Amino acid sequence: MQQLSSVKELGLRSNSRGSQVVSHSSSSVVPHSTNPSTPASQSSTREVEVLRSKIKLLEDQLAKAERASAASAQSPIWDSRGNQSHITGIFHVHREAPSEGQAPTMSRTIVHKTRIFGQSHWINGVAEFMDILETVEPLLSADNSKVLFNLQKCKYLGRIIKSQRTPSWPTPSTPDLPPKNLADALVDVYLRTYECRYRVLHVPTFRKDYDALWGSDTPPDMEFIILLKLIMAIGAVVHDDNYSLRTQSVHWVYEAQTWIAEPDFKARLTLPFIQISILLLLAREAVWVNGALIWITVGELVRTAVYMGMHRDPSYLPHRSTFVSEMRRRLWNTILELALNTSVDSGAPPLLTLEDFDTHPPGNFEDEDITADDPSPKPDGTFTQMSISLAIRKMFSTRLAIAKSLNGIGAHCSYEETIHLDTELRTSYRAICRTLQGYDPGVSSPTQFQIRMLDFLVRRYLLALHTPFYPPSLHETSYAFTRKVVVDTALQIWCAVNPSSDIMTTRHRNQPQSSEPDYLARLAICGSGPLRMITTQRRIPLVLSPLRRDLLTVVENSCKWTWKCLQAGETNTKGYLFLSLVNANLEGMMRGIPEDQFPLLYLRAAEEAQATCLAFFEERVGEGEENIQMELAGINEMPFESLPNLISSWDFMIPEQFDLTSADSIYWSSCGFS
Structure with a gap:
């Protein structure tokens, strides 16, 4: 507070002197305004500008000091709740404890090992179900389980x-490409999906270089080969319904990662290098090669x-042209x-301002x-290849806030x-929709x-915005609007990415069917980016909500949808x-089962689920491999206390990671949160 007083006093004195000097200087400058080139006039003008800059600096310092003081005076009380499960591992939920007259307690951050997740991370919704895991935990530890x-x-087996699927690291780049008809199909589906969302290419130039590649006998430019493979x-993620090219796509990402890691950095400060860097991030996220960590790499891209x-x-x-x-x-x-x-996906601050x-x-x-x-740009009412990107840009400042x-x-x-945000x-979105309809x-x-x-993008931000207030909304009428927003929007997202849902069948039975594949549904099942994670997270509010037939249908279909993800290659x-x-x-609540019987109900469900997955994985790997079967048989003889370090993982609702460095055996325990 002493520092604040000093800054405030200095700021007030400077304002006083500044206002006097500015007034005096202005009066002396105005008569000479007809001859601005005179030395006296220029000197007075510079002095005024210098003083104004100093005043502005002091005012900014004063405002920052006042904000820091206010934040210190109103800092919340934090309550850290630790949870441990053989399924999730150890994590801590930091909740803001309410003072008298404040809103109910809500989760602010979640800590697991060396990571800290903000409120936009999908795990905040799953944390509401930890009581189920805590209930079944003692039975999981039983000898007969x-x-x-x-x-x-x-x-x-995973x-x-x-x-x-994973090549060795590093993976040197080669000019080898798939047959042209397959390459044509993969390029076409990329242009129909990702390129219309994230503008990276100048399509005519890319098409020209792509066509020339197939008709040339000269060695291809490796930079273009890397771009094409990404x-x-x-x-490949949305090429078909079961992601049949997963192994090839992983290999292409590894090639690009090896190429981009070469030390010749200065020579790559070019637009093509930026294009490849963007495509590598998009590919890592879609294919899920260390996809959970791309927020870190995006920071490097921003600085480049x-x-x-x-x-x-x-x-x-x-x-420039x-x-x-x-x-x-x-x-x-x-x-x-x-x-x-990626800031919203990772639950991390955007570290970017307007x-x-x-x-x-x-x-x-x-x-x-x-x-x-x-050239002159087209009017706003004319649709172009840039219209969707420009529509999204109009909402940038609000989404950043x-x-x-x-x-x-x-x-x-x-x-x-x-509510204001x-x-x-x-x-903004209503105005955009009116433009699109026009x-x-x-x-x-x-x-x-x-x-x-x-539509998915907008709903994603609305849900992230309201999710912190959703648990209180189930009990507090003052948050009724949040309850409606979260439930309705979660239901709409589920229907959008799951067209085979019973709800969609009922609601859209008479609507004409498109002949084009449902790329959005494929992205949700085969891809591993935000669409998959948000779809998983948004089923959670539907479970917490008061029982409704349509919501129950979504929950009942959730396991079927997740099974499709496993069939598409999830491990x-x-x-x-x-x-x-x-x-x-x-099921237990609907059947009216006594509370003391719920643990056994959970245990039976868990045993059936894992037995089903195990049979599926064994078939995929191949039962004829004797060394694998011997290894699996040996697991049954392992001491129980050795299992948690092997199976506990916080990322239990998202795809398994591909490790570019094959460093799974290294764990720096001393660097983790206690």
């Missing part, structure tokens, strides 16, 4: 399956782009999206237009602020995939196990 042993067997790796001046609008830099200027704006726009969205850049949004150009001389309110280190978003986002479908208009992906069975326990909980 096979759940943990089967879980360990599934994990062992590692074998992953090792069969495009194919992403396209800043070092290249991409955070400054081209109009403030030496003259329209093509180069627009590509810089497009790539910076995509980098902003990656920085923001004051950190002045690059304008890209123009509403078709790709062909920016290669012309002095949401991410900061949820994951900032001093984030204590009040319910009033939550909700209103801002909805208002496009002439006979000329050019967004695809159903683009519309659904845009983590804990999500299927967890949802089986949740379904058992609902």
Whole structure:
């Protein structure tokens, strides 16, 4: 407070002197305004500007000191609750304990090993079900229970399956490509899905280089080969319903990661290198090669782009062609999206402000237009290849504010602020929807995939915004709006990515079916990015809500949906196990089973789930491999106390990681949280 008083006193005195000097200087400058080049006039003007700058600096310091003082005076009381389970491992939930007259307690952060998750991370929803895991835990430890042993067997088999897909590290790049008809299909599906969401390529230029690649006898440019393989790796995720090209896509990502890790960094400060860096991040997330950690790598990408001046609008830099200027704006726009969205996915602060850049949004150009001389952008009412990206950009500032309110280190978003941000986002989205509806479908208009992906993005932020207040909303009428938002939006997301759901069959029975594959549903099942995680997380509110027939249908179908993910190549069975326990909980409540019988109900559900997964994995690996069968038989003889270190993992609802360095055996226990 003494420092605050000193700053305040200094600021007030400076303001007083500054106002007097400015007034005096202004009066002396005005008579000479007809001759601004005189030395006296220039000197007075400089003095005034210097004083104004000093005053502004002192005012900023005063404001920061006052905010810090207010935050210190109103700092919340934190309650840390530790939980331990053989399924989830040890974690700590930090809750803000309510003072008198405040809102009910809510989770603020969750800590597991060396990671800390903010409120936007999907695990905050799952944490509400820890009572189920705590109830079944004693039975899992019983001598006659096979759940943990089967879980360990599934994990062992899952590692074998992953090792069969994973190449050695490093993986040198080669010019080898799949047959052209397959490459054409993978490129096409990428352009139909990811490229219309994250603008990375100039499509005509890419098409020209791609066609030339197949018709040339000269050695191909390895930089373009890496870019193409990343495009194919992403396209492979939605190429078919069962992700048949998973092994190839993993290999392509490893090649790109090896190439980009080469030490010749300075020579790669180019736009093609930025394009490859973006595509590698998208591929790592979709294929799930260390996908949970891409927020860290995005930080490096942001700094690389800043070092290249991409955070400054081209109009403030030496003259460049329209093509180069627009590509810089497009790539910076995509980098902003990656920085923001990975912040929400990882539950980490965005570490980005609107004051950190002045690059304008890209123009509403078709790709062909920016290669012309002095082109003019299309009107806002004309749909182009940039329209969806520009629509998303219009909501950037509001979404950034949401991410900061949820994951900032001093984030204590009040319910009033939550409602304010909700209103801002909805208002922007309504205006965008009116624009999208105004496009002439006979000329050019967004695809159903683009519309659904845009809708998913908005709902994702609304749900992240309201999730902290959802548990209290089940008991407090003052949060009734949050309860409605979370339940309705979670249901809409589930229906969007699960068109075969009984709910969708009932609601849309008479609607015409599209001949185009459902890429959004494929991304949710085969892909491993935010669509999969958010779909998993958003089923949780439907379970916590008062029993409704449509919500019960979603919960009952959840295990079937998760099983499809396993069939598409997922190797983590804990999500299927967890949802089986949740379904058992609902079944017990609906049947009116006495409370003391719930643990046995959970145990039977867990045993059945793990037995089903084990049989599936054994069939996939191959029962004829004698060494694997001997290893599995030996697990049954392992001492129980050795199992937790082998099977406990917080990431029990998301895909298993591919490790680029094969360092699974290294664990720095001294670096973890206690």
